[in-house]
Amino acid sequence: MLKIIVLVIISAIASLMAVNWIYFKILRIAKEKNIVDNPDARKLQKTPVPILGGLAVFFGMVVGVFVGITSQAVLFSSQSGIVMVPICAMILMLFIGFVDDTVGLSPTIRLIIEVITMLGMIYGAGACIDTFHGVWGIEAFSWRIGVPLTVFIGVGIINSINMVDGVNGLSSGLCMVYSLLFGVVFLRSHDRSNAILAFSMAFAIIPFFVHNVFGKRSRMFIGDAGTMIMGVLLTWFTICMLHSKYGIGYYASTVKVNLIALALAIMSVPVADTLRVMAQRMINGKSPFSPDKTHLHHAFIRAGISHFVTTLCEILINLTVVAVWGFSVLLNADIELQLYLVIVVGIVLVWGTYLFLEYNIRHHTKLMHKLAHASTMTHFEQKAWWRRLQQKLDQPELSATGNMNETQTTEHLVRRFGHQDISSDRNVDVQKVYDYLRGKAEVHVADIIRRSGANPNSVQDIIAEGAKDGTIKVLLRNKNGAATIVCID
Numbered sequence: 012m013l014k015i016i017v018l019v020i021i022s023a024i025a026s027l028m029a030v031n032w033i034y035f036k037i038l039r040i041a042k043e044k045n046i047v048d049n050p051d052a053r054k055l056q057k058t059p060v061p062i063l064g065g066l067a068v069f070f071g072m073v074v075g076v077f078v079g080i081t082s083q084a085v086l087f088s089s090q091s092g093i094v095m096v097p098i099c100a101m102i103l104m105l106f107i108g109f110v111d112d113t114v115g116l117s118p119t120i121r122l123i124i125e126v127i128t129m130l131g132m133i134y135g136a137g138a139c140i141d142t143f144h145g146v147w148g149i150e151a152f153s154w155r156i157g158v159p160l161t162v163f164i165g166v167g168i169i170n171s172i173n174m175v176d177g178v179n180g181l182s183s184g185l186c187m188v189y190s191l192l193f194g195v196v197f198l199r200s201h202d203r204s205n206a207i208l209a210f211s212m213a214f215a216i217i218p219f220f221v222h223n224v225f226g227k228r229s230r231m232f233i234g235d236a237g238t239m240i241m242g243v244l245l246t247w248f249t250i251c252m253l254h255s256k257y258g259i260g261y262y263a264s265t266v267k268v269n270l271i272a273l274a275l276a277i278m279s280v281p282v283a284d285t286l287r288v289m290a291q292r293m294i295n296g297k298s299p300f301s302p303d304k305t306h307l308h309h310a311f312i313r314a315g316i317s318h319f320v321t322t323l324c325e326i327l328i329n330l331t332v333v334a335v336w337g338f339s340v341l342l343n344a345d346i347e348l349q350l351y352l353v354i355v356v357g358i359v360l361v362w363g364t365y366l367f368l369e370y371n372i373r374h375h376t377k378l379m380h381k382l383a384h385a386s387t388m389t390h391f392e393q394k395a396w397w398r399r400l401q402q403k404l405d406q407p408e409l410s411a412t413g414n415m416n417e418t419q420t421t422e423h424l425v426r427r428f429g430h431q432d433i434s435s436d437r438n439v440d441v442q443k444v445y446d447y448l449r450g451k452a453e454v455h456v457a458d459i460i461r462r463s464g465a466n467p468n469s470v471q472d473i474i475a476e477g478a479k480d481g482t483i484k485v486l487l488r489n490k491n492g493a494a495t496i497v498c499i500d
Contacts, residue, residue, distance in 0.1 A: 014086050015203055019194070021082050022207045023214035026075030030067050030218040035407050037067045038231055046113060048232050060230055062112050064223065065237020068183075068215045069105055073098065075211030083203055094204050096136040097247035100128050101240040104169070108236030118300035122166065125239075129165040132247065133158055140164060142255040144270050146346055151255040161250060168249065169242030170300075171281035174288065175325075176238045178308045179318040180224040183233050184326055185280060186241040187216040192277045192333065193248045200259040205251055212244055224319055225397070226404040249274050269336075269346040272353045276336040279353065280307070280329040283361035307361060310368040313452040314379070315386030328360045372452040375486050380496055383453045387462060440465040444473045445482075445499070453486055453498040 041047065041061030048062045076094060107124050110116060133139045141157035143149040176182035194209030222229045233241075251257045252270045259270065275282065284307045289299035297303075311321040335356045339349045371379040391397045447463035448454055456474065460467045474494050477483030484500035 012198075012201070015198060015201065015206065018079055018082055018086060018203060019198065019206050019210045022075040022079030023210045025078040026071040026211040026215040027217055029074035030071030030215050033070050034067050034218055034222065034231075035229070037063045037070075038229065038408065041231065048112070048234070060232050062232045062234035063236075064183075064219050064231035064233040065105065065108060065235075065240060067231070068212075068219050068233065068237055069101065069240050071215030071218075072208075072211045075215060076207055079207035079211060080204070083207070087203070093136060094208060096132055097208065097244055099135070100132040100243045100247070103128050103131075104239035104243050105236050108234060108239040112234040112236055118298065122300075125166045125169055126162055128243065129162045129246070130158070132165075132243070133161055133250075136250070138250055138254040138256055140250055140253040142253060144253070144346075146269060146271055146350060164249065165243075165246040167282070167285070168246045168278065169239055171278070171285035172242040172245065173235060173238040174285050174306065175281045175308065176233065176235075177306060178312065178321050179230070180220055180322040181308055181318075181325060182238050182241070183216050183220045183223060184322045185329060186245070187213050187220060188326055188329065189245055189277050190216070193245075196252070196259065196273070197248075202251070202257075202259065205248065208244065209248065212241070222404055224322070225400050227401050228405040228408045245278060267343055267346065268340055269349040272336055272339075272346070272349040275350070275357070276333045276353045277329075279332040279357040280325050280361055283357045284365075287362050287365065307365045310365050310372065312450055313372050314368050315383050315389075315451050315454070317386075317389040317391070319391065320389035328364065331360060332357045375453060375496075379453060380455075380487070383451070383496070384455045384458065387455075387458050390462070393462070436466065437469065440469045441473055444470060445477075448483070448497070448499045451498065453496055455496055456494050459497075 038061055041063040045059075046061060046063055047059035049059050076098065080094060103124075107116070107121070111121065139154060139157040139161040141154060142151045172182055172186065175185065190209045190213035194206055194213060197203075197206040197209055219231070219233065223231065223233070252259050252274055288303075288305055291305060292299050292301055292303070307325065308321050311324060312318070316324070332353060336349060336353050339352050344352070370376075371382065443463045443465040444459060447459055447465075456470065459465070459474075460470050463470070465473070471493060474483055474485070474497055478485050478494065478497075481500055484498050485494040485496075486498060487494075487496040489495050
C-alpha cells in the first residue's frame with residue numbers, strides 16, 4: 012500500500028506542476044487568438060473570458076499519468092496499457108469540445124459523437140456496466156443489456172457535468188472532489204492505474220480551479236472541452252466499479268457495500284439536477300438539451316449568493332449525500348436501502364433546495380428580503396485578502412501584457428457601456444446600478460449604494476427613473492416613499 016501511495020503522490024505532484032507551468036501560456040494563446048466565451052442573456056459573466064482551461068487540465072492530467080505509469084513500471088515491474096482507452100476517449104472529447112466552444116455544434120451531432128465515443132471505450136477496453144453486484148439479486152448480465160445501459164449512463168454523465176458548468180469553479184470543483192473520492196476507492200482496492208488517473212485529474216484541476224475562482228485577468232473557463240473530458244473520465248471510473256471483469260476487489264468482496272449507491276452518491280448533484288432540468292424542459296414542450304437558466308446554481312445566483320459560495324454550497328450538498336451513504340454502510344444497512352437512501356437524500360437536497368429558493372424568489376417573500384441582504388456577505392471580492400490573492404494570481408499575466416493604457420481603457424468603456432461620452436459620470440453610474448441588479452431576484456437599495464460603485468447620491472434618482480420607464484420594479488418602499496428593495500423588471 013505504501014508503494015501505491017507514493018506512486019499516487021508522484022503522479023499528483025507532476026499533474027499540479029504541469030498545469031501550473033502551462034496555464035499562462037495557454038491563457039495568452041486564448042487571449043491573442045480571441046478564443047473566448049462572450050457574454051449573452053443566458054450567461055452570468057459580463058465580459059469575454061478565455062475558454063481553453065480544459066486544455067490546461069488535460070495536459071496536466073496526461074503528464075501525471077505518464078509519470079505515474081512510468082513510476083509503476085519501476086516500482087512494481089508492471090505496465091498498464093488499459094489507461095490508454097479512457098485517455099483516447101478523452102482526446103476525442105477534447106477536440107469535439109473545442110470545436111463546440113469555438114464554432115458550435117448542434118446537440119444532435121454532439122450526442123452522436125458521445126455515443127460513438129462510449130462505444131469505442133466499451134469495446135476498446137472490453138468492459139461495460141454488466142453487474143449490479145447483488146443489488147435486487149442481480150449479479151452479472153448480458154452485454155446486450157450492458158452496452159446500451161453503459162452508453163446511456165455515460166452520455167448522461169458527460170452532459171450532466173457539462174450542464175452544471177455555469178458558475179466559477181462549480182464543474183471543476185465538483186469534478187476535483189469526485190476524482191479524489193474515486194481515487195480513494197481505487198486506492199483501497201489496490202487498483203493502481205485508476206488511482207493514478209483519479210489523483211492526476213484531481214490535482215490537475217487545482218491550479219485551474221484557483222485561477223477560475225479567485226483570479227480576474229488570469230481567469231479561464233474550462234469550456235465544453237474540459238467538462239467533456241471530465242465526464243468521460245468519471246464514466247470510465249463508473250464502468251470499472253460496475254464491471255464484472257475488473258471488479259473493485261475490496262468493495263466487491265464486501266457484501267454490505269452497494270457500489271451503485273456509491274457511484275451515484277459521488278455524482279449526486281449533477282445527476283439529480285440534470286434529471287430535474289431535463290424533465291422540466293420536456294414537460295414544457297422543449298428539447299431536454301435546450302439551454303435555459305433553471306439549474307440549481309442559477310437559483311443560488313438569483314438569490315444573490317456569490318459564485319464562490321454557490322460552488323461551496325453545491326459541493327457541501329454532494330458531500331452530505333456521500334456521508335449519508337457512508338453512515339448507512341457503517342450501520343450495516345441493506346444494499347438496497349443504501350441505494351434508496353442515496354436517491355431520496357439526493358433528490359430532497361438538490362430538488363428541495365432549488366424549489367425552496369425558487370418559491371421565495373418568485374413570491375418575493377419576507378425570507379427572500381432577508382436572504383437578499385444577507386447574501387451580500389458572501390461576496391468577498393471587496394475584501395482585502397481576496398484582492399491580495401487576486402493580485403498575486405494575476406501578476407504573471409499583468410507582467411506579460413501590462414496594464415491597459417488610457418486609450419485602451421476608454422475603448423473598453425465604450426464597448427461595455429455603449430456610450431461615446433465616457434466623461435459622463437451619470438452614464439457610468441447608471442451602468443453600475445444595472446450591472447449590480449442584473450441576475451439577482453431582488454436587491455436592497457442600501458446594498459446598491461454600498462456595493463455597486465455608483466455615486467451614492469445618484470442611486471435613488473436612477474432607480475426612480477428606472478421605475479418610471481418600467482425597467483426597474485420597486486418591491487418595497489419605506490414610509491417616505493423611497494424605494495428600499497428593487498429588481499430589474
